[in-house]
Amino acid sequence: MFVPKLYTVLRQGYGWSDLRADAVAGFTVAVVALPLAMALAIASGTTPEKGLYTAIVAGFLISALGGSRVQIGGPTAAFIPVVFVVIQKFGFGGLVLCTLLAGLMLIAAGLMGLGTLMKYMPQPVITGFTAGIAVSIFSSQVKDLLGLRMDAVPAEFIARWSAYAKHLGTAQPAAIALAALGMAAILALRRWRPGWPAFLIALLACTAVCVAFAMPAETIGSRFGALPTALPDFDFPRIPFERTFELLPSSFTIAFLAGVESLLSAVVADGMIGGRHRSNGELVAQGVANVGSALFGGLPATGAIARTATNVRAGARSPVAGMLHAAFLLLFMLLLAPLMRYVPLAALAAVLLVVAWNMSEYQHFRHTMSAPKGDRLVLLLTFFLTVFFDLTVAIEAGMVVAAFVFMFRMAEAVEVSSGVRLLDENGAEEDPQAADDDQRASLPRGVEVFQINGPLFFGASNRLDNLLDQFISPPKAFILRMRLVPIVDASGVHALKTLAERCRRRGIVLIISGLQPQPRRVIADMHLDEREGLHFVPDYPRALQLAESIVAD
Structure with missing residues (x-):
């Protein structure tokens, strides 16, 4: 060199x-x-x-x-x-x-x-x-x-x-x-x-x-x-x-x-x-x-x-x-x-x-x-x-x-939405024309789903602060889809940890699905492990199955 x-x-x-x-x-x-x-x-x-x-x-x-x-x-x-x-x-x-x-x-x-x-x-x-x-x-x-x-x-x-x-x-x-x-x-x-x-x-x-x-x-x-x-x-x-x-x-x-x-x-x-x-x-x-x-x-x-x-x-x-x-x-x-x-x-x-x-x-x-x-x-x-x-x-x-x-632009590009379109393991939408509202109506009672699109870094981590406040009545299971999150930093992990703690206090089970390699590695290195009230699953269909079983129990 x-x-x-x-x-x-x-x-x-x-x-x-x-x-x-x-x-x-x-x-x-x-x-x-x-x-x-x-x-x-x-x-x-x-x-x-x-x-x-x-x-x-x-x-x-x-x-x-x-x-x-x-x-x-x-x-x-x-x-x-x-x-x-x-x-x-x-x-x-x-x-x-x-x-x-x-x-x-x-x-x-x-x-x-x-x-x-x-x-x-x-x-x-x-x-x-x-x-x-x-x-x-x-x-x-x-x-x-x-x-x-x-x-x-x-x-x-x-x-x-x-x-x-x-x-x-x-x-x-x-x-x-x-x-x-x-x-x-x-x-x-x-x-x-x-x-x-x-x-x-x-x-x-x-x-x-x-x-x-x-x-x-x-x-x-x-x-x-x-x-x-x-x-x-x-x-x-x-x-x-x-x-x-x-x-x-x-x-x-x-x-x-x-x-x-x-x-x-x-x-x-x-x-x-x-x-x-x-x-x-x-x-x-x-x-x-x-x-x-x-x-x-x-x-x-x-x-x-x-x-x-x-x-x-x-x-x-x-x-x-x-x-x-x-x-x-x-x-x-x-x-x-x-x-x-x-x-x-x-x-x-x-x-x-x-x-x-x-x-x-x-x-x-x-x-x-x-x-x-x-x-x-x-x-x-x-x-x-x-x-x-x-x-x-x-x-x-x-x-x-x-x-x-740059941080402002990146934070503006990060989207935390309620879209719940089903995704298979290859990322293909089963019904790309279906409206989110119709899909939300098909969710089991007591289950809510949100999806993050973009990097979860310190400029965008505050997007998770008021996520639970959007529910009129708290759900039994809350699925947070992160398949479209390429990177997570320390602030992002801290925001996830805070969200998990708030869910635990309200009796909500938090399910995080679809972690990519970098977020999975950072979350593991910072010791945000699976525990009571917090689960990690590889994809959205399995997250939905777990949420249904939690609601049934």
């Missing part, structure tokens, strides 16, 4: 033609990832080399150890809101600890086999926080987009826009012009030359114009200084271990985002190559990669859907392409670091604006808004909490409300 795809590929045979194809794909993805890694790091509130460290270290480990054949890992836009807040509150040392904890959580999740549970994530929650993250990214880039002269950007959405409004008069025409040029170049290349690296070309064009005309726009060099030309040693900032419990919610959010996005990316890759990823092995690899990124002073990392798709379209055949992508990024950093200092920040803001628009998936958002009320509630709640409050709160609240919506 935890065997890396790289091992499988090498065992099956790997030749020079495969290496050439992977090298071309790795170089192509590295060209795309270079501007993104720097832009994502700056948007997260740290320096551009942190993004490069993450793409190199985590990208290599994700490909080498992962459970997907063509997955590309690195920093992604999904982490920007949570990383920005963590750095503001706890410093970069707090982020290092947060990333370490998230990596350990991912490793534990993979070892416990939780990767398969990610597919049960409600789509309105994913769409809601994804769209919210896109709005947050756009909001974080207004300063560089307009060239506003202001101090640190506030983390809170309303405070941030209030600060923008106060400094709107400091907008720089040069920054606005460069951002417009960058966006126009990206959109034009995507329309007429979709195979070209639009982000890198736009960045080069903006840099050339900025240098040639000596435009007074802020650059990477003017804000962050010269970029390093080597990977860092194991010498990261002081880690505030005493604040571990404060960082646990953010760590969980990072682990959650890394797990969900990496497995979504792996599913997309499977669809493109006709493969099948190993979800639990992928989670373990993501955990190791995040630990490695933290130890090198990097950012959280996960599988990147856009870069993975670029990798597939470029002809990647194995995880070697992702490993070479990391190697090419390291080479670019070593050779091009002196030139990167001239890149204008407005151009990087333009790149992130396009990323945010792509990430918003407004078509999915609009489509989900036509779903039932419960799904719309989950979508809007997650979206607004992500934008106005906190991504951690948004995910937790979205999951809780989605669970309650």
Whole structure:
């Protein structure tokens, strides 16, 4: 289960033609990832080399150890809101600890086999926080987009826009012009030359114009200084271990985002190559990669859907392409670091604006808004909490409300009716056209029958509370048909036990018929055994015979 795809590929045979194809794909993805890694790091509130460290270290480990054949890992836009807040509150040392904890959580999740549970994530929650993250990214880039002269950007959405409004008069025409040029170049290349690296070309064009005309726009060099030309040693900032419990919610959010996005990316890759990823092995690899990124002073990392798709379209055949992508990024950093200092920040803001628009998936958002009320509630709640409050709160609240919506729907689907149509052992109705009232009239005097249709779980167990109150005079025998109950939980067993006790106090014999394997096993494990006044029979005809004998006695 935890065997890396790289091992499988090498065992099956790997030749020079495969290496050439992977090298071309790795170089192509590295060209795309270079501007993104720097832009994502700056948007997260740290320096551009942190993004490069993450793409190199985590990208290599994700490909080498992962459970997907063509997955590309690195920093992604999904982490920007949570990383920005963590750095503001706890410093970069707090982020290092947060990333370490998230990596350990991912490793534990993979070892416990939780990767398969990610597919049960409600789509309105994913769409809601994804769209919210896109709005947050756009909001974080207004300063560089307009060239506003202001101090640190506030983390809170309303405070941030209030600060923008106060400094709107400091907008720089040069920054606005460069951002417009960058966006126009990206959109034009995507329309007429979709195979070209639009982000890198736009960045080069903006840099050339900025240098040639000596435009007074802020650059990477003017804000962050010269970029390093080597990977860092194991010498990261002081880690505030005493604040571990404060960082646990953010760590969980990072682990959650890394797990969900990496497995979504792996599913997309499977669809493109006709493969099948190993979800639990992928989670373990993501955990190791995040630990490695933290130890090198990097950012959280996960599988990147856009870069993975670029990798597939470029002809990647194995995880070697992702490993070479990391190697090419390291080479670019070593050779091009002196030139990167001239890149204008407005151009990087333009790149992130396009990323945010792509990430918003407004078509999915609009489509989900036509779903039932419960799904719309989950979508809007997650979206607004992500934008106005906190991504951690948004995910937790979205999951809780989605669970309650699901429980409500399941409870509504459970039917406790008085239908008594006779069923044979194969479940075929003897007289499907007969009316229930006519059949109830044919029951022996002193016998009542009710049937449960649907799962008897905690959301529906209260349906049995007032069942006996519906009788004008209490029967001698009460048959509860459960052939159509697929599952029972502890609350359902407790409801049955309470019903049996109420029947005993009223002198009613309770007969439960047609238990399926799961309810029968749960009822036995919870020691609800046959006793005086409570009987279990395999089918309805035998239950009717037992009830007739009880009435006769």
